[in-house]
Amino acid sequence: MGETMNIIVIAFLVFGLFLFLGGAIGIIRMPDFYSRLHPAGKLDTLGTLAMVTGLALYNLHHISIGTILVSIKMFLIVFFVSLASPTATHTIVDAGMRAGLRHWTKKKQRG
């Protein structure tokens, strides 16, 4: 029980950290403001889901009413982040559009 549960938890955490790494690299490397929001909005949400799932499974090592309540609170964090992160991303995009920020095009070779 304990060893397999630890392996599952480690797999979830490493997967979540990999997604966060992809999001960070995308935020650094993308050429444009709008395209930078793409990894920032999606990969952070899924990374949060994966890492919190791993931590909540680790929290259920010995099952009592307190640990079950804490795990439910952790999934409440996931639920809130999955609501809030797309809303924040959409608000930032809306601010950029209203400020007249132009998007990136490929032909920029000094016309």
Added chain:
Amino acid sequence: MITFFSYMAVGLCFLMFLSMYRVLFGPTVLDRLIGVNAIGSKTVILLLLIGFLYERVDMFVDIALAYGFLNFVAVIAAARYFHKRKGLYEESFMD
């Protein structure tokens, strides 16, 4: 398992420093806002990991939830504040 959690916390701090590049050198204000949002969503996980390291996760889960709310409110408020500022970004087009 606790040592693995501390390695995970160190990795998350490294990724937060990677996102800090966009906060420091972002061409526009909204780029900095993207970096702040990414760092905040990593900080929620980092708070949970710190709770497991101190074995007080029943307290730190509330702190993480409150921090998530505050981060969301801060990003929404900043994005709405820069809503109607036309011409603020014209110098950022490097063409």
